[in-house]
Amino acid sequence: MPAELYLNVAVAGILTGLVYGLMALGLSVIFGVVRVVNFAHGEMMTIAMYVAVTLFSAFHLDPLVMMVPIAAVLFAFGYVLQKGLINPFITRPEHSQFLLLVAIAIIIVNVLLILYGPDAQNVQTSYAYDSFQIGPLIVDATKAYAGLAAIVVAAALFSFFQYSTVGTAIRACADNYTGALVVGLDVKHLYALTFGLGAACVGAAGTILLLIFDVTPATGPAYTLLAFVIVITGGLGSMPGALIGGVLIGLTEAMAGLLFTPSAKSMFSFGVLVLVLLFRPQGIMGKRAA
Amino acid sequence: MNRKSESKTVRVTRRSFSAGLGAAGLVAGTAPFNIVRAQGAALKVGVLLPRSGVQAGIGQDCQRGVDIAPAILKELGLPELQIINADTETSVDVARSRAEKLIAEGAQLLIGAFDSGQSTAIAQVAEQKGIPYVINIAAAPQITEQGYKFVFRNFPTAPMILRDAFNNQKEIFTAVGATPKTVVFMHVNDTFGTAMSKAIPGVMPKFNMPYKIVETISYDPAARDLSVEIAKAKATKADALLMVSRLNDAILLTREMVKQRWSPMAILSMGPGWYEDQYLKTLGKLADGPLSFVPWYDPNKPLSKKLEAALAKSFPGVNLNTNHVYTFEALLVAADAYKRAGTADPKTLAEAIRKTNITNNVSPGPGIQFDAKGQNDKLLDSAIQNRGGKLVTVAPKSAANAKVEWPLKPYDKR
Numbered sequence: 001m002p003a004e005l006y007l008n009v010a011v012a013g014i015l016t017g018l019v020y021g022l023m024a025l026g027l028s029v030i031f032g033v034v035r036v037v038n039f040a041h042g043e044m045m046t047i048a049m050y051v052a053v054t055l056f057s058a059f060h061l062d063p064l065v066m067m068v069p070i071a072a073v074l075f076a077f078g079y080v081l082q083k084g085l086i087n088p089f090i091t092r093p094e095h096s097q098f099l100l101l102v103a104i105a106i107i108i109v110n111v112l113l114i115l116y117g118p119d120a121q122n123v124q125t126s127y128a129y130d131s132f133q134i135g136p137l138i139v140d141a142t143k144a145y146a147g148l149a150a151i152v153v154a155a156a157l158f159s160f161f162q163y164s165t166v167g168t169a170i171r172a173c174a175d176n177y178t179g180a181l182v183v184g185l186d187v188k189h190l191y192a193l194t195f196g197l198g199a200a201c202v203g204a205a206g207t208i209l210l211l212i213f214d215v216t217p218a219t220g221p222a223y224t225l226l227a228f229v230i231v232i233t234g235g236l237g238s239m240p241g242a243l244i245g246g247v248l249i250g251l252t253e254a255m256a257g258l259l260f261t262p263s264a265k266s267m268f269s270f271g272v273l274v275l276v277l278l279f280r281p282q283g284i285m286g287k288r289a290a
Numbered sequence: 291m292n293r294k295s296e297s298k299t300v301r302v303t304r305r306s307f308s309a310g311l312g313a314a315g316l317v318a319g320t321a322p323f324n325i326v327r328a329q330g331a332a333l334k335v336g337v338l339l340p341r342s343g344v345q346a347g348i349g350q351d352c353q354r355g356v357d358i359a360p361a362i363l364k365e366l367g368l369p370e371l372q373i374i375n376a377d378t379e380t381s382v383d384v385a386r387s388r389a390e391k392l393i394a395e396g397a398q399l400l401i402g403a404f405d406s407g408q409s410t411a412i413a414q415v416a417e418q419k420g421i422p423y424v425i426n427i428a429a430a431p432q433i434t435e436q437g438y439k440f441v442f443r444n445f446p447t448a449p450m451i452l453r454d455a456f457n458n459q460k461e462i463f464t465a466v467g468a469t470p471k472t473v474v475f476m477h478v479n480d481t482f483g484t485a486m487s488k489a490i491p492g493v494m495p496k497f498n499m500p501y502k503i504v505e506t507i508s509y510d511p512a513a514r515d516l517s518v519e520i521a522k523a524k525a526t527k528a529d530a531l532l533m534v535s536r537l538n539d540a541i542l543l544t545r546e547m548v549k550q551r552w553s554p555m556a557i558l559s560m561g562p563g564w565y566e567d568q569y570l571k572t573l574g575k576l577a578d579g580p581l582s583f584v585p586w587y588d589p590n591k592p593l594s595k596k597l598e599a600a601l602a603k604s605f606p607g608v609n610l611n612t613n614h615v616y617t618f619e620a621l622l623v624a625a626d627a628y629k630r631a632g633t634a635d636p637k638t639l640a641e642a643i644r645k646t647n648i649t650n651n652v653s654p655g656p657g658i659q660f661d662a663k664g665q666n667d668k669l670l671d672s673a674i675q676n677r678g679g680k681l682v683t684v685a686p687k688s689a690a691n692a693k694v695e696w697p698l699k700p701y702d703k704r
Contacts, residue, residue: 005525008550012517118346119568120538129548129576129701140517140549213514214538218343222512257518262509263479265518 004136009258010251011139015147017250019209021243022150023223024230025157026201032237033174033194036086037094039101042223043108044199048074048206049215050116056123063123064145067153067207071200078199083192090191105220112217120214128211142211153204154243157197161239170194174237229269233276235286244284248272332372333628335621336392338402338412343380344512345405347537347568348613352404352426355617358600362618365596366650368625378408386411393419398634401620404613406430407481413441422627422640426620427585427612430485434665440640442664444619444653446585446671448485449493454671455560455583456497458685462581462673465685466696469500470529470555476519476543477534478511486534486560504528511536520546533559533580540564541572548576553700556581567608570679577676579698581684586672587615588654588689597652609681615652622648623658654689 027041038044048070055061055070081104089097130141161167173180173190180187213219226249234245249269256268276283337356340349356373363371376392378385385408389400393415400416400423403409409428416423417438424442425433431447446454463469475490477483487506494503505526509519520543523531531554535543540563547553557580563569564580587594587610597618598610623646628634631642644664649657654670661667673685675694682692 002525005521009518009521012521016515113342118342119350120347120541122572129545131549131551133551138550214541216344216346219514222514254518258522262507262513262516262519262522265513266510 006255006258007137008139009254011137012143013251013254014247015140015143015250016212016254017247018147018150018243019205019212019246020226020230020250021234021246022154023202023205023209024227024234024246025154025239025242026198026205027227028231028234028237028239028242029157029201030195030198031231032239033170034082034086034090034191036090036097036195037101038195038198039098039224040105040108040220041202041227042225043105043220044074044078045202045206045209045223046112046215046217046220047077047108048203049210050112050121052207052210053116053121053123053215056125062125063207063210064149067149067204070207071153071204074203074206075196075200077196079192079196081199082195083188086195087188087191105224109217109220112220116217118216118218120216122214123210125211140212146208146211149208150205153201153208154239157201158239160197166190166193229273232283233273235283238283238285238287241283241285248284331634332370333624333634334372334374334396334398335624336374336376336389336395336397336400336402337617338376338378338385338388338392338400338408339617340380340404340408341375341377343378344538345380345536348404348562348566349378349380351566351568351611351613352617354601354605354608355426355614356621358597358604358614359618359621362593362596362600363621363625366622366625367629368622369629371621371625371628376402378403378405380405380408382407382411385409386415389415390419393421397421398636399424399624399628399639401426401617401624404428405480405482406433406485409433410481413438416440420636422624422636422643424620424623424643426617428482430481431489432485434663438664440636442623442643442646442660444623444658444660444666444669445616446669447665448482448489450667450669451560451583451585451671452486452489452493453497455558455673456493456499458583458671458673459499459558460497461685461687462694462696463500466694468555468696471501472504472526472528473501473530473532473558474505474507474523474526474528475503475532475534476507476509476523478536478539479508480511480536482561483508483511483534501530503532509539511539513539513542516542517546517550519543520550520552524550524552528554530554530556530558533557533564534561535559535563536561537563537566537568540566540569544569544573544576548701551702553698553702555697557698558583560584562612565611565674565676565681566613567611570609570676574679575704576701578678578704579695580676581694582674582676584671584674585612585616585669586654586674586683587612587652589683589691590689591650591652593650594652611681619652619658622651 030038051070052063127141132139170190230245234241252268253265257265339352376388389412404427406428409425422440427445429448434443477487559582565582570577601610627642631638651658655668672683674681675684683690684694
């Protein structure tokens with residue numbers, strides 16, 4: 001096989017992996033602070049995708065333009081969901097949290113089925129079929145835009161947590177729950193804020209991902225599983241880990257499809273997960289439990 | 291002991307005797323009416339289709355064939371059918387459990403389920419429970435090779451599809467005076483795709499095809515991204531693309547071919563996907579050109595015109611296709627057999643289906659008849675091409691209504 005083929009496939013895999021990473025980033029942020037595993041993560045992403053589909057078909061609004069407003073809508077959804085429904089479960093056993101979030105996931109899938117039906121939907125932007133040719137390299141325009149947008153959103157999120165007061169307070173909650181309470185932080189509000197940020201993150205990812213993939217209500221659970229594979233590979237709770245995990249899985253799937261058989265792509269991403277669990281159980285960037 | 295049993299003997303009084311006599315009279319009096327009602331009642335037909343999941347688009351398209359059937363069946367003087375719908379969710383396990391549920395709910399005949407894997411599961415249930423099952427669409431040959439007594443298929447098997455596909459391809463190559471020398475073969479790795487990929491190496495040499503397969507690429511039917519697959523196919527530099535696909539993947543593959551700037555000489559599809567309405571509507575002018583070698587309908591048959599008119603009335607803008615035709619014909623088989631059997635008794639009904647001989651039908655060929663295995667082995671396929679959002683028949687010559695456009699117009703020049 002020619003070298004340009006490897007290059008083309010690798011670039012496509014990395015760009016898709018960046019968006020995967022952004023999607024998984026939300027899951028990692030929520031777990032890192034609130035210590036709740038969001039089993040409705042992929043389903044929340046499909047909400048964002050359907051909002052983008054609706055806005056595109058009604059007003060012809062480009063998903064890239066609508067990324068921030070849709071992320072804001074998902075932020076509000078996540079905030080209310082955490083404050084109203086998930087917060088009482090924070091201190092309950094993990095299986096109760098699991099059942100609650102699985103129930104939310106099932107409700108989301110079925111509501112979307114009722115509202116939009118089972119057909120695959122997508123957006124036909126003016127650049128949907130564009131590609132850039134750089135020498136032997138052909139880069140899918142939508143994947144390039146999506147990858148770039150994922151980097152911008154991830155950078156904004158890192159900056160927020162690193163440099164803003166609220167971000168610092170959230171990190172304080174994550175580091176020491178009791179200490180945060182003692183110094184007078186409104187932990188419940190900060191938890192809801194974090195869940196909202198995680199939801200906003202997945203909202204942005206969903207809006208971008210719509211440029212690459214179609215959406216059906218049934219795709220939600222598949223994305224939840226993918227997000228888990230990525231965050232466990234990258235390190236649950238680690239923000240850089242989620243992005244690295246996303247790129248690694250995207251690249252693994254692409255190269256496995258090229259070098260072996262495309263129908264076994266998922267097998268290789270799960271293979272990476274097994275290897276990480278065996279040799280670095282905390283994930284690539286995760287911290288070892290004390 | 292005797293005394294004890296004597297003490298348990300029900301004492302018949304004059305009053306209880308009269309009440310019993312009255313009840314017996316009531317039952318005896320209404321029994322004949324019950325029998326008459328059973329004979330005149332609508333046959334309960336459970337229709338299993340993938341109405342959600344990956345194959346939802348096609349499942350719902352099949353449903354259109356169900357929706358337009360009642361009026362036509364009535365016009366043909368056939369008995370009424372009571373349709374009970376079920377969703378297989380594009381899952382073999384769900385198909386099996388829904389079939390069991392339908393039978394438990396009183397379904398007297400089953401129809402479905404578009405997909406070979408799901409149909410195989412339903413066939414096992416139908417055979418186990420002794421309920422007739424008429425397959426609308428499913429090509430895996432093994433379904434009718436199991437010696438089942440209650441399973442019938444009015445749809446060609448994978449080898450039959452391949453036989454007609456290769457014949458029609460050769461006819462087209464001769465007509466256009468051009469032949470691809472190499473093809474890359476891509477297929478979904480579900481039951482149908484795998485059956486086709488297994489059958490092709492055995493069938494191709496018999497037809498002395500002018501091209502050779504340079505690479506075979508299989509992929510997951512639920513794949514979200516097929517960019518690697520197209521990159522791999524493009525790298526082979528094959529003249530044409532030979533396909534066995536479904537709907538969503540056909541759309542994804544076309545998009546990738548456009549993005550990766552690859553326009554082969556021809557796209558030769560031997561399965562669904564490339565001619566579906568959703569494909570045509572989603573891709574617009576990019577949908578033009580692929581050739582599909584598929585079970586189709588004979589546009590010259592009188593019942594085809596009726597079906598076209600009924601579909602146009604109920605679903606304006608939707609082209610009549612395989613999904614509507616073969617789902618409708620499965621219901622036609624059910625209604626026709628029920629009329630001749632005069633009863634919903636499963637064995638009698640199955641026997642009536644076995645003796646089916648419908649010549650006033652829609653699909654190409656002499657009509658609907660089943661062999662000893664329950665397979666209609668007389669069906670013929672056509673070659674159709676997408677042209678400006680419509681579908682034209684280009685082969686066989688006897689059923690063609692247009693000339694083939696060759697080669698595929700490059701995607702970047704549309």
